Amino acid sequence: MIINLQGKTAIVSGASGGIGFAIAQGLAASGAHVIVNGRRQEAVDEAVAKIGSNATGYVGDLGTANGCAALIKAHPHCDILINNLGIYDRGEFSETSDDVWERFFQINVMSGVRLSRAYIPGMKEKNWGRIVFISSESAFNIPPEMVHYGFTKLGQIAIARGLAKTLAGTNVTVNSVLPGPTLSEGLEKMLKPEQEKTGKSIEELAADFTIRNRPSSIIRRAATVEEVANMVVYVCSEQASATTGASLRVEGGVIDSI
Template identity: 70%
Template sequence: MQIDLTGRTAIVTGSTGGIGLAIAKGLAESGAQVVVNGRRAPAVEKAVRAVAASGTGQAMGFTGDLGTAEGCAALVAAYPSCDILINNLGIYEPGDFFETPDTDWTRFFEVNVMSGVRLSRAYLPGMEKTGWGRVVFISSESAFNIPVEMIHYGFSKTAQVAIARGLAKRMAGTRVTVNSVLPGPTLSEGQAEMLKPEQEKTGHSLEQLAAAFTMEHRPGSIIRRAATVEEVANMVVYLSSPQASATTGAAVRVDGGVLDTI
């Protein structure tokens, strides 16, 4: 299968590292013009260079906090239209339910949920007008397998799946698809940083430590390891392609089999 996104413009939120950067690179490798986003200019500039070097598509940057209404409005003002919107921006942190204040619930809702709501509301009408478009929400297996140690995070990921499903139905018959992707344990830069002290102490590889971490916290994993960011990105690039035209309203799992459903 040859995915060709030449002539398409993609916006990937929260894409200076981890899964977001891998998605941006994958889209650029397929020929898309990619807008990279982060909150800090040096990180955005570095990511733009990495994306530009990875593919034939042009890479551009937008520095701004898309967890706010003002940040989303500034992005839309800078880039009024796109063909592919990847709502990847997200935060996570553990916290016991009884010790998580309202401010944390609001912060997770604004960043993880409302960023995608605002940008989808801004860009979907243009996609409908041109007769083609792709929107992908990067959710998590935690949307269904709610982690007891961060219920506020699981709630936000479930909300993303619901919004993607509803938007797919709202865009019925327009040749615009909306889907969500559910990664499981993934060896991102954040997890690598967390595991680095253990690596230095034991001499084990990051892959070995990530696999052990996965089996400790997600023992239902069938692949018995953490996914790579590229493995998650591959699914997102496919869903962004013309070849995925009959897939919409779906919650597509890249969870290594963690979710015990058929």
């Protein structure tokens, strides 16, 4: 299968590292021109340099209404929107304040709502578009230590499904993609002290982490960011034109249901 996205403009939020960067890289390799978003100039510049001429950097905080409005003004045209921006953190439910709930909601949910709302009219006018929300297996396996996070990930799936229905009969698709434990920079950083202590490879430690924290995993290891990105690039392709309103799992079988 040859995926050709030449002539398409893609925006990937939170794309200076991790899964977002792998998605931006995959879309650019398929011919799309990618707007790489991040909050730090240095990180965005580095990501753009790695991707090459098919990438343009945009530095801005999309966790606020003003930040989203500034991006939309700077880049008013979008064929492919990847709502990847997200944060996570552990916290006891009884000790998680309203401010934390609000912060997670604004960044993980409302950033995607605002960008989708802005770019859908142009997609409808062209009768072609792709919107993908990067959710998580935590949407179905709500972590007791991160109820606030799981809530936002489930919210993304609901929004994606609802938006797909509002676009019925068009060639604009909306889907959510659900990664599981993934060997991104964040996990690698977390495992670094253990690597220095044990001498094990990061991959071995990530597998141990996955089995310990998600024992239902079938692949028995963490996915790579490229494996997640591959699903996203396919969903954005012409070949995926009959896939919409779906929650697509790239979680190694962690979700224990058929």
